[in-house]
Amino acid sequence: MVTAHPGLPEFDYVKPASLAEASRFLAEHAGAARAFMGGTDIFVRLRDGAWQAQYLVDVKHLEGMQALSFDPAAGLTIGAAVNLNRINAAPSVREHYPVLAEAAGTVASYQLRTRATLAGNVCNASPAGDTLAACLVLAGQVSVHGLAGPRQVALKDFFRGPGKTALQPGDVVTALRFPLPPAGYAAKYLKLGRNTLGDLAIVGVAALGYREAAAAAGLRFRVGLASVAPTPLLLEPAALSAGPVDEAALTAAAEAVAAAAAPIDDVRGSAEYRRLMVRNLARQALTEVWRKIAA
Amino acid sequence: MSLHHITLTINGAVERATVPANLTLLQLLRETLALTGTKNGCAAGECGACTVLLALPGAERGEPVNSCMVLAVECDGAAVVTVEGLAHDHQLDPVQQALLEAGGVQCGFCTPGVLISARALLDRNPRPSEAEIREALVGNLCRCTGYLRIIAGIQAAAQLGAPAGPAA
Numbered sequence: 001m002v003t004a005h006p007g008l009p010e011f012d013y014v015k016p017a018s019l020a021e022a023s024r025f026l027a028e029h030a031g032a033a034r035a036f037m038g039g040t041d042i043f044v045r046l047r048d049g050a051w052q053a054q055y056l057v058d059v060k061h062l063e064g065m066q067a068l069s070f071d072p073a074a075g076l077t078i079g080a081a082v083n084l085n086r087i088n089a090a091p092s093v094r095e096h097y098p099v100l101a102e103a104a105g106t107v108a109s110y111q112l113r114t115r116a117t118l119a120g121n122v123c124n125a126s127p128a129g130d131t132l133a134a135c136l137v138l139a140g141q142v143s144v145h146g147l148a149g150p151r152q153v154a155l156k157d158f159f160r161g162p163g164k165t166a167l168q169p170g171d172v173v174t175a176l177r178f179p180l181p182p183a184g185y186a187a188k189y190l191k192l193g194r195n196t197l198g199d200l201a202i203v204g205v206a207a208l209g210y211r212e213a214a215a216a217a218g219l220r221f222r223v224g225l226a227s228v229a230p231t232p233l234l235l236e237p238a239a240l241s242a243g244p245v246d247e248a249a250l251t252a253a254a255e256a257v258a259a260a261a262a263p264i265d266d267v268r269g270s271a272e273y274r275r276l277m278v279r280n281l282a283r284q285a286l287t288e289v290w291r292k293i294a295a
Numbered sequence: 296m297s298l299h300h301i302t303l304t305i306n307g308a309v310e311r312a313t314v315p316a317n318l319t320l321l322q323l324l325r326e327t328l329a330l331t332g333t334k335n336g337c338a339a340g341e342c343g344a345c346t347v348l349l350a351l352p353g354a355e356r357g358e359p360v361n362s363c364m365v366l367a368v369e370c371d372g373a374a375v376v377t378v379e380g381l382a383h384d385h386q387l388d389p390v391q392q393a394l395l396e397a398g399g400v401q402c403g404f405c406t407p408g409v410l411i412s413a414r415a416l417l418d419r420n421p422r423p424s425e426a427e428i429r430e431a432l433v434g435n436l437c438r439c440t441g442y443l444r445i446i447a448g449i450q451a452a453a454q455l456g457a458p459a460g461p462a463a
Contacts, residue, residue: 006335006338006363007317007318007319007322008317008319009317010296010315010316010317011296011316011317012296012297012316013297013299013316013366013368014297038364039364039365039366040340040364043319043340043363043364044339044340044364047338047339056316056366058369085358108340108433108434109343109433109434109435110359110412110415110416110430110431110433110434111340111343111346111358111359111360111361111412111434112340112361112364112434114349114358114359114360115360115361115364115365197429197430197433
């Protein structure tokens, strides 16, 4: 037996044969068992003592977990165990959801992304989750398997606080689904880190816009924010749906987005700095999207 | 703690081991199999000193992972390539040769991980731009070289083409 150093604390490794078995085991051992995907969050937390687990339940091999599929009617389904490099490289994602490919590619490093998953990023519910702003503006849905069977939860209702989600004991996330985006839409993810690559976001802003005849301005916009509130946020700036979209409306929308943020001071930046950067990045992202869809 | 019997291929050789649930792939390599080329740096997936290529069952080719962040039990049926597996028949991999010639090695602690990341990059993108090389090395920290000679070495390796040996 090898002495674990710098090892992980002791736990049992459990590999259930089905989703039903996984849900049952997780519910019976609520508080002691954790489902895990790539482990990129959980191993760090176990090593530093922030989390304890008596059982780690590997669910990567279960049905549908490794599937990535695009259907021109139903949209995109990303199995919960699909890693971020696969999402970043998938032709269907790059063609129909380029903002998601972009956001997936900004997470940590290539070798981390070989293991890290979109579902893990969502379940970890870090306010700074790099992929979450893009997932929100793309109207993501979380497929969950629980004790009562499968169900869907809209991503906008999924986050309850830092590290807190709508998941109940026994729940396993099986996939993320994205409906077909609006025709002719454009989207942009802007991330501010302490350096260009590899760092967590100080501020992350995703903007998405599309033409809609029913809107007063003929256009609609969504903004997703990461790292600037206890949960990732999804906003629809009123200044851009009420009247004509111009430089003044974009500035007003960016101010409103900044006002909706509730950032904190931490090692990566002050609350005041974050709020200003939300305004600037939101204006930049919205302007870029607006130019594309108005052209 | 649960114990698990695993069989995996490491640098082309079949290995069998009985591993406790919490043993990492890095510990299996270094402490059980004495393959100490792979280094333990941060044990948090940040520094990349423990990077190896991992091909899980069914995968077309190995992809780089931080072996400190993978459980040995998860590697049952997998194929792993470490820095010891890059050279074949006393012939260095082109990326090893080029890094030596470029002076991209100083203390050497990051080098095994850098070599693995560079090999993986060249396998998926044989002619990377400088920006693509930098992006591929985000997860490999080097405190000696300032990276410039490492990047020059990988650019030179790209000119040399594919390695001679068998892919494990």
